[in-house]
Amino acid sequence: MAITTAPxxxxxxxxxxxxxxxxxxxxxxxxxxxxxxxxxxxxxLVLIALFAPLIAPYAPTQVLIGVENVQKRAAPCIHIFxxxxxxxxxxxxxxxxxxxxxxxxxxxxxxxxxIGFITVGFAxxxxxxxxxxxxxxxxxxDNLIMRILDVLLAFPSLLLAIAIxxxxxxxxxxxxLAIAIxxxxxxARVMRASVLSVKEEExxxxxxxxxxxxxxxxxxxxxxxxxxxLIVQATLGIGTAILETAALSFLxxxxxxxxxxxxxxxxxxxxxxxxxxxxxxxxxxxxxxxVLGFNLLGDGLRDxxxxxxxx
Amino acid sequence: xxWVRFTQLRKGHMGQYIFRRIVASLPVLVGVVLVxxxxxxxxxxxxxxxxxxxxxxxxxCARFDHDKGFDRPIPVQLAFYxxxxxxxxxxxxxxxxxxxxxxxxxxLPLTVELGxxxxxxxxxxxxxxxxxSAIRRNSAxxxxxxxxxxxxxxxxxxxxGLMLAxxxxxxxxxxxxxxxxxxxxxxxxxxxxxxxxxxxxxTKGTFADGTAQFFANLYIFNAIITFQWNVLGDALxxxxxxxxxxxxxxxxxxxRMTRASMLDVLGRDYVRTARAKGLASLRVIMAHAFRNALxxxxxxxxxxxxxxxxxxxxxxxxxxxxxVGRLLTEAITARDxxxxxxxxxxxxxxxxxxxxxxxxxxxxxxxxxxxx
Numbered sequence: 001m002a003i004t005t006a007p008x009x010x011x012x013x014x015x016x017x018x019x020x021x022x023x024x025x026x027x028x029x030x031x032x033x034x035x036x037x038x039x040x041x042x043x044x045l046v047l048i049a050l051f052a053p054l055i056a057p058y059a060p061t062q063v064l065i066g067v068e069n070v071q072k073r074a075a076p077c078i079h080i081f082x083x084x085x086x087x088x089x090x091x092x093x094x095x096x097x098x099x100x101x102x103x104x105x106x107x108x109x110x111x112x113x114x115i116g117f118i119t120v121g122f123a124x125x126x127x128x129x130x131x132x133x134x135x136x137x138x139x140x141x142d143n144l145i146m147r148i149l150d151v152l153l154a155f156p157s158l159l160l161a162i163a164i165x166x167x168x169x170x171x172x173x174x175x176x177l178a179i180a181i182x183x184x185x186x187x188a189r190v191m192r193a194s195v196l197s198v199k200e201e202e203x204x205x206x207x208x209x210x211x212x213x214x215x216x217x218x219x220x221x222x223x224x225x226x227x228x229x230l231i232v233q234a235t236l237g238i239g240t241a242i243l244e245t246a247a248l249s250f251l252x253x254x255x256x257x258x259x260x261x262x263x264x265x266x267x268x269x270x271x272x273x274x275x276x277x278x279x280x281x282x283x284x285x286x287x288x289x290x291v292l293g294f295n296l297l298g299d300g301l302r303d304x305x306x307x308x309x310x311x
Numbered sequence: 312x313x314w315v316r317f318t319q320l321r322k323g324h325m326g327q328y329i330f331r332r333i334v335a336s337l338p339v340l341v342g343v344v345l346v347x348x349x350x351x352x353x354x355x356x357x358x359x360x361x362x363x364x365x366x367x368x369x370x371x372c373a374r375f376d377h378d379k380g381f382d383r384p385i386p387v388q389l390a391f392y393x394x395x396x397x398x399x400x401x402x403x404x405x406x407x408x409x410x411x412x413x414x415x416x417x418x419l420p421l422t423v424e425l426g427x428x429x430x431x432x433x434x435x436x437x438x439x440x441x442x443x444s445a446i447r448r449n450s451a452x453x454x455x456x457x458x459x460x461x462x463x464x465x466x467x468x469x470x471x472g473l474m475l476a477x478x479x480x481x482x483x484x485x486x487x488x489x490x491x492x493x494x495x496x497x498x499x500x501x502x503x504x505x506x507x508x509x510x511x512x513x514t515k516g517t518f519a520d521g522t523a524q525f526f527a528n529l530y531i532f533n534a535i536i537t538f539q540w541n542v543l544g545d546a547l548x549x550x551x552x553x554x555x556x557x558x559x560x561x562x563x564x565x566x567r568m569t570r571a572s573m574l575d576v577l578g579r580d581y582v583r584t585a586r587a588k589g590l591a592s593l594r595v596i597m598a599h600a601f602r603n604a605l606x607x608x609x610x611x612x613x614x615x616x617x618x619x620x621x622x623x624x625x626x627x628x629x630x631x632x633x634x635v636g637r638l639l640t641e642a643i644t645a646r647d648x649x650x651x652x653x654x655x656x657x658x659x660x661x662x663x664x665x666x667x668x669x670x671x672x673x674x675x676x677x678x679x680x681x682x683x
Binding site: 034147156246250270273277283288291292296 | 338339340342343345347353355457461464465469470471473474476481616618620624625639643648655658662663
């Protein structure tokens with residue numbers, strides 16, 4: 001049986017009440033510059049996604065032929081940087097279908113965050129259930145679940161996702177489903193390990209002693225107490241999910257035109273990389289900044305939640 | 312697992328450990344075979360519609376199903392499938408009208424070369440960068456490396472590849488730094504297979520023939536053993552951009568892991584002792600700290616293989632390289648399911664095998680693991 005100790009405050013002082021765990025974690029988090037940068041990026045992206053109609057000068061799918069005098073794949077035209085004012089302003093140029101690239105990138109933030117949250121949300125719910133039940137029930141059931149997950153882990157993730165999409169058929173929803181399935185084993189394993197330790201805690205034993213039903217023990221006592229290691233995993237997972245869904249879209253298996261998804265925008269113009277590099281550069285940069293935000297945030301959370309790393 | 316317990320009699324013996332690990336990976340391999348078997352049978356409308364198209368008539372489908380054995384009971388199909396896999400028969404590609412095994416012999420060598428070069432590059436740059444970061448903690452070098460590593464893990468491989476192609480093939484065109492953005496060899500340069508050069512002949516279709524072709528298709532290996540230096544140089548030049556693109560993410564991950572692992576070890580008592588007894592700084596870092604920090608680093612390098620396989624799909628697509636990754640995406644577009652099935656199987660088998668080798672190498676370097 002594990003020996004339980006209450007979390008020790010970072011600085012023991014006799015005159016002041018010890019800080020709560022929550023406040024300690026928050027302080028540890030905000031002490032890290034990279035974590036704050038990550039959080040700032042995510043907040044900015046969420047704001048861009050929420051206020052996309054106010055920020056974007058055009059609709060993301062609006063074709064500007066006959067609307068404005070603008071060529072397809074036009075270079076960026078920014079008035080304050082010397083672009084003639086009689087030309088319509090397109091700060092990121094136009095794409096191969098004469099749509100405003102900036103508007104599409106702005107709306108792309110919505111698609112990207114949607115992909116990240118929904119994919120990881122789905123994977124984590126299934127992962128928690130599988131991992132928790134396997135860890136709690138144990139025995140042959142645990143063995144069976146874990147062996148199935150081992151098989152999923154035997155495939156390189158993107159490859160398995162490709163194979164799943166090839167069965168389900170291309171499309172954003174199927175691509176997201178594939179990425180979610182591929183990422184379930186990681187969550188389930190973390191959850192299982194966490195449940196195995198919480199299962200031995202005294203409060204679980206106490207609940208069992210007073211006759212709480214196994215289901216209630218699992219959902220009211222074990223899962224809520226075992227979930228915190230998953231927070232970090234999920235934050236980092238959002239970045240990975242966005243990256244891998246973009247890769248599927250790049251291969252033509254994910255988001256289909258005219259959806260303003262960064263991976264498919266990049267893919268559509270990839271043969272024009274030599275003539276119109278901005279159409280490839282900017283969506284890719286957007287993906288990178290987005291993923292970077294979640295990675296920095298995840299790393300920051302891990303360091304803040306890990307008492308060993310707290311100074 | 313009782314069958315594993317049976318072999319635990321002589322704990323800690325390397326041979327016994329190898330046996331135990333191989334036996335433990337068998338269920339995974341069986342699972343991999345089952346998954347690939349299920350793939351073709353889960354396609355909506357069945358494999359017939361997938362291959363002959365939506366307009367296939369009932370009669371055509373019935374004939375197709377009968378020819379391919381899809382009208383038999385599932386357990387019988389599974390038995391035949393397992394027999395085929397064991398005997399190395401992975402079916403025939405619809406699109407190329409060649410056996411999948413043949414396609415693998417042609418296409419896998421490129422992916423192996425690309426992946427290995429990328430992994431070596433990632434290790435050779437990632438480890439020193441991580442060590443330097445750790446010993447000069449919080450210095451400008453450390454901050455720069457970690458910013459670089461964070462950006463590296465966040466970059467889409469396909470984007471980096473296209474940007475590298477843009478810079479090195481267009482912007483630097485005409486300078487000595489220009490690099491070819493596509494293909495394996497320049498036009499006019501041909502790789503002569505070693506068996507042709509040395510006058511060896513094999514019976515077509517035999518295992519020896521396939522193996523010889525496989526090694527001849529490893530252009531770099533083939534060029535070295537046949538002294539075709541111009542081919543070697545050209546092949547390497549063509550692989551620089553793709554392997555750099557492919558190496559970036561593993562490099563960043565390896566650098567981060569090396570730094571974290573070194574920082575952990577550098578704070579240990581035995582390192583302080585080594586310093587206190589006056590050993591040279593470099594010796595302490597390499598012989599005392601790095602050797603002990605190596606295990607987690609080796610683990611993370613092993614884990615990068617999956618990423619490299621996945622990344623190869625994207626890199627090969629961008630750089631017009633005819634490896635397994637690109638063939639796989641082509642097969643998906645053409646719904647060439649024997650190829651999808653066969654390649655997924657082969658890559659998963661390679662992945663399991665390599666992970667097994669990595670696991671065994673830990674036990675070799677760290678005897679404690681054998682006793683776990």
